[in-house]
Amino acid sequence: MRAARVARAAGKAAAVSPLAPAGGFPALPDVAGVTLAAGSAGVRYRNRTDVMLAVLAPGTVMAGVTTRSATRAAPVLDCEDKLARPAASDAGAAIVVNSGNANAFTGAGGRASVAAVTGAVAARTGVPEARVFSSSTGVIGEPLPHDRIVAALDGLVAGLRPAVFADAARAIMTTDTFPKGAGAEVVLDGASVRIAGIAKGSGMIAPDMGTMLVYIFTDARIDQPQLQAMLRELTDTSFNAITVDSDTSTSDTLLFAATGQAGPQIASGSAAAEMFRAALKDVMLDLAQQVVRDGEGATKFLEVQVTGAADDADARRVALAIANSPLVKTAVAGEDPNWGRVVMAVGKSGAAADRDRLSIWFGPHIVAENGWVSPDYREETGAAYMRQAELVLRVDLGLGSGTSTVWTCDLTHDYIRINADYRS
Amino acid sequence: MRAARVARAAGKAAAVSPLAPAGGFPALPDVAGVTLAAGSAGVRYRNRTDVMLAVLAPGTVMAGVTTRSATRAAPVLDCEDKLARPAASDAGAAIVVNSGNANAFTGAGGRASVAAVTGAVAARTGVPEARVFSSSTGVIGEPLPHDRIVAALDGLVAGLRPAVFADAARAIMTTDTFPKGAGAEVVLDGASVRIAGIAKGSGMIAPDMGTMLVYIFTDARIDQPQLQAMLRELTDTSFNAITVDSDTSTSDTLLFAATGQAGPQIASGSAAAEMFRAALKDVMLDLAQQVVRDGEGATKFLEVQVTGAADDADARRVALAIANSPLVKTAVAGEDPNWGRVVMAVGKSGAAADRDRLSIWFGPHIVAENGWVSPDYREETGAAYMRQAELVLRVDLGLGSGTSTVWTCDLTHDYIRINADYRS
Numbered sequence: 135m136r137a138a139r140v141a142r143a144a145g146k147a148a149a150v151s152p153l154a155p156a157g158g159f160p161a162l163p164d165v166a167g168v169t170l171a172a173g174s175a176g177v178r179y180r181n182r183t184d185v186m187l188a189v190l191a192p193g194t195v196m197a198g199v200t201t202r203s204a205t206r207a208a209p210v211l212d213c214e215d216k217l218a219r220p221a222a223s224d225a226g227a228a229i230v231v232n233s234g235n236a237n238a239f240t241g242a243g244g245r246a247s248v249a250a251v252t253g254a255v256a257a258r259t260g261v262p263e264a265r266v267f268s269s270s271t272g273v274i275g276e277p278l279p280h281d282r283i284v285a286a287l288d289g290l291v292a293g294l295r296p297a298v299f300a301d302a303a304r305a306i307m308t309t310d311t312f313p314k315g316a317g318a319e320v321v322l323d324g325a326s327v328r329i330a331g332i333a334k335g336s337g338m339i340a341p342d343m344g345t346m347l348v349y350i351f352t353d354a355r356i357d358q359p360q361l362q363a364m365l366r367e368l369t370d371t372s373f374n375a376i377t378v379d380s381d382t383s384t385s386d387t388l389l390f391a392a393t394g395q396a397g398p399q400i401a402s403g404s405a406a407a408e409m410f411r412a413a414l415k416d417v418m419l420d421l422a423q424q425v426v427r428d429g430e431g432a433t434k435f436l437e438v439q440v441t442g443a444a445d446d447a448d449a450r451r452v453a454l455a456i457a458n459s460p461l462v463k464t465a466v467a468g469e470d471p472n473w474g475r476v477v478m479a480v481g482k483s484g485a486a487a488d489r490d491r492l493s494i495w496f497g498p499h500i501v502a503e504n505g506w507v508s509p510d511y512r513e514e515t516g517a518a519y520m521r522q523a524e525l526v527l528r529v530d531l532g533l534g535s536g537t538s539t540v541w542t543c544d545l546t547h548d549y550i551r552i553n554a555d556y557r558s
Numbered sequence: 559m560r561a562a563r564v565a566r567a568a569g570k571a572a573a574v575s576p577l578a579p580a581g582g583f584p585a586l587p588d589v590a591g592v593t594l595a596a597g598s599a600g601v602r603y604r605n606r607t608d609v610m611l612a613v614l615a616p617g618t619v620m621a622g623v624t625t626r627s628a629t630r631a632a633p634v635l636d637c638e639d640k641l642a643r644p645a646a647s648d649a650g651a652a653i654v655v656n657s658g659n660a661n662a663f664t665g666a667g668g669r670a671s672v673a674a675v676t677g678a679v680a681a682r683t684g685v686p687e688a689r690v691f692s693s694s695t696g697v698i699g700e701p702l703p704h705d706r707i708v709a710a711l712d713g714l715v716a717g718l719r720p721a722v723f724a725d726a727a728r729a730i731m732t733t734d735t736f737p738k739g740a741g742a743e744v745v746l747d748g749a750s751v752r753i754a755g756i757a758k759g760s761g762m763i764a765p766d767m768g769t770m771l772v773y774i775f776t777d778a779r780i781d782q783p784q785l786q787a788m789l790r791e792l793t794d795t796s797f798n799a800i801t802v803d804s805d806t807s808t809s810d811t812l813l814f815a816a817t818g819q820a821g822p823q824i825a826s827g828s829a830a831a832e833m834f835r836a837a838l839k840d841v842m843l844d845l846a847q848q849v850v851r852d853g854e855g856a857t858k859f860l861e862v863q864v865t866g867a868a869d870d871a872d873a874r875r876v877a878l879a880i881a882n883s884p885l886v887k888t889a890v891a892g893e894d895p896n897w898g899r900v901v902m903a904v905g906k907s908g909a910a911a912d913r914d915r916l917s918i919w920f921g922p923h924i925v926a927e928n929g930w931v932s933p934d935y936r937e938e939t940g941a942a943y944m945r946q947a948e949l950v951l952r953v954d955l956g957l958g959s960g961t962s963t964v965w966t967c968d969l970t971h972d973y974i975r976i977n978a979d980y981r982s
Contacts, residue, residue, distance in 0.1 A: 205905030205913045239901045239913060241930035274898030275931050460803045460884070460969075461977055468978035474698030477663045481629030481808050489629045489663060506665035507699050545884075547974050553885055554892035554970070 153427035153435050153523065153543070154312045159300045162317035163328035166353035167191035167393025169294035172305035175286035177279060178234030178272060183305035185283055187290040188229040188349065189259050193394040195223050196267065197362040199369050201386035208237050208244030209268045210387055212252070216264055220358055227265040229349060229389055230255050230283070231306050233334070236385050237270040237278040247278040254284040258291050269347050269387045271308055271334065303332040306347055309552065310336045310428050316420035318413040322406040327354040327397040331417050335425040336378070346425055348373065348388040350417065353396035354410055360402050364411055365390050372418040376541045377457050378429035426541045431548030434466050436541065439528040442493075443536030448485035452529060453540040455483035463545035466525065471516025473501045480529060491532030497525065577851035577859050577947065577967070578736045583724045586741035587752040590777035591615035591817025593718040596729035599710035601703055602658030602696060607729035609707055611714040612653040612773065613683050617818040619647050620691065621786040623793050625810035632661050632668030633692045634811055636676070640688055644782055651689040653773060653813055654679050654707070655730050657758075661694040661702040662808045671702040678708040682715050693771050693811045695732055695758065727756040730771055733976070734760050734852050740844035742837040746830040751778040751821035755841050759849040760802070772797065772812040772845055777820035778834055784826050788835055789814050796842040800965045801881050802853035803973070850965045855972030858890050860965065863952040866917075867960030872909035876953060877964040879907035887969035890949065895940025897925045904953060915956030921949065 168190055172183040190196075198217045200210045230251055237244050248268055256263040270278060303313035317330040335346025365388070373388065400406050427435055438457050443449035456462050456479040465472035473494050480487050490505035497519045500508045519525070592614055596607040614620075622641045624634045654675060661668050672692055680687040694702060727737035741754040759770030789812070797812060824830050851859055862881050867873035880886055880903040889896035897918050904911050914929035921943045924932045943949070 201905075203902070203905030204907070204909070204911035205901045205916070239898065239926070239930060241914070241928060243930075274901060275926070460973070464974055464977035467974070470978070474663065477629045477698060478627070478808055481625075481627030483628070485628070487628040490665070492629070502663070502699070504665065506663060506667075544978075545974065546978065547971055549884070550888055550891070550969065550971050550974055553888035554894070554968075 149311065151311045151428045151432060153432055155424065155427065159303065159313050159315050160317060162297065162299045162315055162330040163319050164297040165328045165330050165351045165393065166395035167194060168351045168353070168391070169296055170298045170302045171290040171293040171295065172298070172301040173286045173290045173293065175232065175282045177232050177282055183301065184234050185230065185232045185286055185290065186302040186305040187255065187287070187294070188302065188351070188391070189261065189294055190227040190391045191393050191395060192224045192226045194227045195356065195358045195361055195392045195394065196220065196227050196265070196389065197358060197365045198267070198387065198389045199366055200388070203386070205239065207270065207385045208240060208248050209270050210385055212245070212248045213267050213269070213387055213389070216267060219264070221262060221264045223358070225265050226261050227267070227391060228255050228259050228261045229267045229391070231269045231271070231347065232283055233306050233308050234272040235270055235276055235278050236272045236274050238274045238385060240275065240277055243277050247280040250280040251283050254287055258287050267389055269385065271306065271347055271385050299330055299332055303334070306332070306334045308334065308336070309430060310334050312428060314421055314424040314428070316417045316424070318417050320409050320413040322400065322409060323398040325397040327410065328352060329413055329417050331421050333421040333425060336428045336430050346373070346386055348421060350388070350390045351393070352391070353393045354400055355394040355397055356392050356400040356410070360400070360407070361390060361392055364414065368411070368415050368418050372415070372422040375539060376422045376426045377454065378426060378432070378543060423541055426543050429543035430552045431546040432543030433523070433546055434544040435524045436466055436543060437526045438540045438542065439526060440531070440538045441528070442530040442532045442534060443538070444486045444534045445536040446538060447536070449536040449538035450540070451483045451485040452480055452487070452531065453538040455479045456527065456529070457540045457542035460545055463542070466520070467544035467546045469517065469520040471496055471501065471513065471520050476527065476529065477502070486533060487531055488533065493530040493532065495528040496520065574735045575852045575856060577856055579848065579851065583727065583737050583739050584741060586721065586723045586739050586754040587743050588721040589752045589754050589775045589817065590819035591618060592775045592777070592815070593720055594722045594726045595714040595717040595719065596722070596725040597710045597714045597717065599656065599706045601656050601706055607725070608657045609710055609714065610655050610726040610729040611679070611711070611718065612726065612775070612815070613685065613718055614651040614815045615817050615819060616648045616650045618651045619780065619782045619785055619816045619818065620644065620651050620689070620813065621782060621789045622691070622811065622813040623790055624812070625808065627808050629663065629808050631694065631809045632664060632672050633694050634809055636669070636672045637691050637693070637811055637813070640691060643688070645686060645688045647782070649686050649689050651691070651815060652679050652683050652685045653691045653815070655693045655771060656707055657730050657732050658696040659694055659700055659702050660696045660698050660809050662698045664699065664701055667701055671704040674704040675707050678711055682711050691813055693809065695730065695771055695809055698808065723754055723756050727758070730756070730758045732758065732760070733854065734758050736852060738845055738848040738852070740841045740848070742841050744833050744837040746824065746833060747822040749821040751834065752776060753837055753841050755845050757845040757849060760852045760854050770797065770810045770849060774812070774814045774841065775817070776815070777817045778824055779818040779821055780816050780824040780834070784824070784831070785814060785816055788838065792835070792839050792842050796839070796846040799963060800846045800850045801878065802850060802856070802967060847965055850967050853967035854976045855970040856967030857947070857970055858968040859948045860890055860967060861950045862964045862966065863950060864955070864962045865952070866954040866956045866958065867962070868910045868958045869960040870962060871960070873960040873962035874964070875907045875909040876904055876911070876955065877962040879903045880951065880953070881964045881966035884969055887966070890944070891968035891970045893941065893944040895920055895925065895937065895944050897940070900951065900953065901926070910957060911955055912957065917954040917956065919952040920944065
């Protein structure tokens with residue numbers, strides 16, 4: 135299996151997803167205090183970069199969220215340890231990420247590989263090892279050839295430059311068909327503050343924490359508890375609100391570095407905090423949606439809006455039941471306005487629902503209401519709407535004020551091809 | 559969508575599933591007190607039967623379990639009402655089932671259609687309406703043309719005969735590629751008692767064309783509470799232990815009729831009850847597995863065994879997480895011994911798990927243990943095993959004594975074709 139998957143990921147380049155953002159990788163701002171490099175360690179792929187290094191200036195505050203999977207990978211466990219015991223921020227920080235090998239389910243050797251890589255980064259950058267965070271993404275169950283990563287470090291350190299986010303985003307891709315980035319600039323008390331983020335992810339994507347690898351950088355000045363709280367809260371409505379295939383990775387990691395080199399100290403609850411939070415939310419949502427847009431085999435981008443649920447938790451249950459339903463996702467792929475499958479997904483969600491209060495819209499068109507198909511609805515109307523690449527499906531349960539929005543893609547032959555057609 | 563899907567279901571006959579039981583429909587025993595008929599009402603299909611009627615002798619006890627979907631169909635709600643208030647068993651009972659239209663999400667008219675059909679059956683058979691159970695399976699959201707069913711009833715009543723289970727099983731098919739039946743004979747206190755069951759379903763399932771319907775008949779003498787308890791308990795390890803695509807129908811119904819015309823009165827807790835229970839379990843498991851074998855697009859039959867969980871509930875969580883994982887199911891389709899995806903599914907299940915205590919077997923071959931690939935495992939061994947059509951995947955969590963077994967099929971291009979490739 136492995137050789138075949140690698141051949142796909144590295145050899146024959148997959149066509150870029152039809153849902154990729156127009157215009158390619160965005161122009162991201164130079165975040166003061168952040169330097170980056172990408173290099174080729176040959177972990178598994180050939181003829182491409184596969185390691186990225188970020189070195190963050192003294193004063194940097196680190197926050198993060200990681201997968202709740204019970205079988206999470208060694209670098210995830212290491213990140214969790216380090217996030218739980220934040221070292222002094224005047225020590226700076228570093229992030230090193232490789233693609234091609236996930237260092238997951240690798241036994242005791244997995245931890246040793248993490249230590250080898252983070253120790254070597256510490257030795258070469260002067261950042262204490264307790265402040266060197268690492269991620270690995272790729273095949274599960276093979277030992278990480280950490281020596282290759284260590285051997286590439288001198289070149290990476292020598293190549294550190296500001297703002298090369300596109301290079302960094304490309305180095306961490308696996309089955310991704312395009313590099314993912316998003317940024318924002320916000321003026322706080324007259325001073326400009328920047329946010330730039332990169333992400334990777336295309337399959338094994340389901341909401342349970344951060345789904346995939348995400349690195350966000352800002353030069354804002356903000357304390358760690360506030361940053362961590364903001365990150366956790368915004369994750370629920372961004373990275374935890376997307377699903378490609380309901381499968382949850384063993385490596386999901388989101389790290390957020392705030393170098394503190396620009397703008398005022400952001401006080402909790404202040405107007406500046408609110409502005410910063412809004413900008414961060416935009417960046418996170420943009421990155422999360424780019425992951426869905428690169429969902430394996432995706433041809434349709436679907437926003438599922440649920441309103442009128444008994445509470446938000448029920449709304450989320452319904453939204454995820456719809457977004458994860460293979461029958462809904464194949465109907466979307468087939469441009470079939472199959473509202474019966476939506477009714478089915480509502481029914482199986484486990485949320486409180488009353489058939490006779492349920493309303494369903496495809497985009498602006500009401501399809502079902504009062505326990506039956508809407509009298510004005512015409513199948514041709516729904517069918518025409520479904521031919522769009524970007525779709526909104528709305529369900530109102532008519533019970534309360536609970537709401538939830540989730541993003542997903544369709545389920546196509548290409549998902550099967552990508553995941554089934556490569557034999558050992 | 560509907561016209562196209564009907565064309566598929568009724569017009570061009572689909573090839574019989576490669577996983578269908580050898581030898582075709584089994585020889586089922588004549589269950590004393592049961593008469594059956596199948597007919598063509600033209601509800602939606604042409605050139606095939608689409609209604610079945612079962613009339614059960616006075617003294618018949620009825621039990622049943624139905625879907626827990628919050629959007630369940632009108633006939634399901636009617637069955638629930640009738641099962642909750644068992645009428646006198648000396649009145650006999652009847653079951654009428656149509657395919658082609660699910661009478662689901664049909665507003666208040668749905669209930670009226672059920673009353674029209676069950677009332678007409680009562681008038682023609684002398685069975686009180688409170689003892690006439692009905693099911694409908696097919697498209698969602700269209701009014702049931704109940705007049706067509708009523709018009710076919712005289713012919714059905716005239717044609718009632720014993721033991722025509724194959725005819726009945728064929729009349730209730732939708733996307734099924736073969737009729738499903740299973741039976742048993744057991745000798746209790748020297749008297750022979752028979753069980754015969756039929757089922758339809760091609761997954762859990764396509765809600766606008768298919769659902770799981772199961773009808774089991776016995777001539778055993780057993781009281782209603784005992785029958786109901788036995789049914790509910792055995793459902794958990796049979797029909798509730800299968801999954802094709804994780805989607806739950808709005809119409810799932812299992813009805814069980816015991817005519818009481820053979821054998822001794824089965825006392826609760828007796829040896830006879832245990833023997834009867836064992837025979838019933840075999841029949842239910844056989845029918846449940848036939849539904850998986852007819853899973854949409856299925857080419858592989860997969861048994862997922864989980865042992866060593868903290869408790870049975872956790873074992874079931876893990877088994878279903880594996881069986882419902884699109885990545886595991888596509889790997890099985892691709893004959894890829896991708897144990898990393900099994901690790902992933904264990905991790906996302908929400909059950910207690912410890913990576914370093916996890917063991918995984920593909921059939922007789924141990925693949926992973928002690929948190930890593932097994933030292934003796936060779937990829938070629940796993941790959942060769944995966945080429946079989948019938949597979950067993952075992953996971954031991956190494957934590958406790960919880961166990962669960964679940965059956966599923968693979969996820970193939972044909973599933974996508976069946977559910978996505980028919981446009982409106």
